[in-house]
Amino acid sequence: MEEKLDYISINKQTWNDKTDVHIGSEFYDNDGFLKGKSTLNAIELELLGDVKGKKILHLQCHFGQDTMTFARMGASAVGVDLSDKAVERATEFANQLNLDATFVCCDIYDAPKHIDEKFDIVFTSYGTIGWFPDLEKWANVIAHFLKPNGQFIMADFHPVVWMYDNDFKEVFYSYFNIEPIIEEESGTYAETKANLQTKSVGWNHPISEILNSLLQSGLELKQFNEYDYSPYSCFNEMEEFEAGKFRIKTFGNKIPMVYSILATKK
DSSP: OHHHHTHHHHHHHHHHHHHHHHHTSTTTTHHHHHTTOOOOOHHHHHHHOOOTTOEEEEESOTTSHHHHHHHHTTOEEEEEESOHHHHHHHHHHHHHHTOSEEEEESOGGGHHHHOOOOEEEEEEESSOGGGOSOHHHHHHHHHHHEEEEEEEEEEEEOTTGGGBOTTSSSBOSOSSOOSOEEEEEESBTTBTTSSOEEEEEEOOOOHHHHHHHHHHTTEEEEEEEEESSBSSOOSTTEEEEETTEEEETTTTTSSOOEEEEEEEEO
16 A cells, blocks of 8 residues: 555655745744754753764754754764755755754665664654654664664654644544555645645554564663653644643643653664
8 A cells, every 4th residue: 555655755745845934934943043043852852961972863854953953062963854855955054054964865764775874873853753654664774773772862742642633623543553644734834824735644653563663673762751742832722831832722731742762772
């Protein structure tokens, strides 16, 4: 089914179309970023610690803000993304800022064919794994790139969040990975009124599938955390209850919004 769908071409087109809209959006505040603003949140910074002198591989880096933030923190960073448009813009910004960040365009499953290095840290965050049909393949890519004792660090939206319809009125999708989810939308989370029509193919992955895929790839789980807030206002019906912390208005602190993982390669 996935082959017939050609989900890679569909999603690549969508992210190419979104890139310039996102770069110009208030959500990504690219001007603030170019002037030195860090784009990392407390959730992931707590797990990352001091990255000075470390080699970091950032999977699904979009147009590279977090990747370049790592470079500003003293790391040597490589960002990978499916969108050639995003990688092109990321490379422009890294050159403009003269940072130790390089970017590679490829499907994440194919990354070992494109990058011939090992890393201290592999990182991915927020809205990433829903684009993959097969998490075992994803976890094997992570394990491939990590040095012995290297760390995998991840923060993402909790799969419970993806169960609801866009306005959080009803449970619309299964918590479990039962079939591809094909969606057509106008606008984008970074600019809901943007003149943009996109189609995407994604998958819901329960926590058990995420953790088991990492464990089966030979990683050792060190921390798994869940949070009752999101650091981003990127869904409908959200309210800011503390500076930089958002929840679904009607749900308050009753559902998990985000989880984070720290795992190491044995």
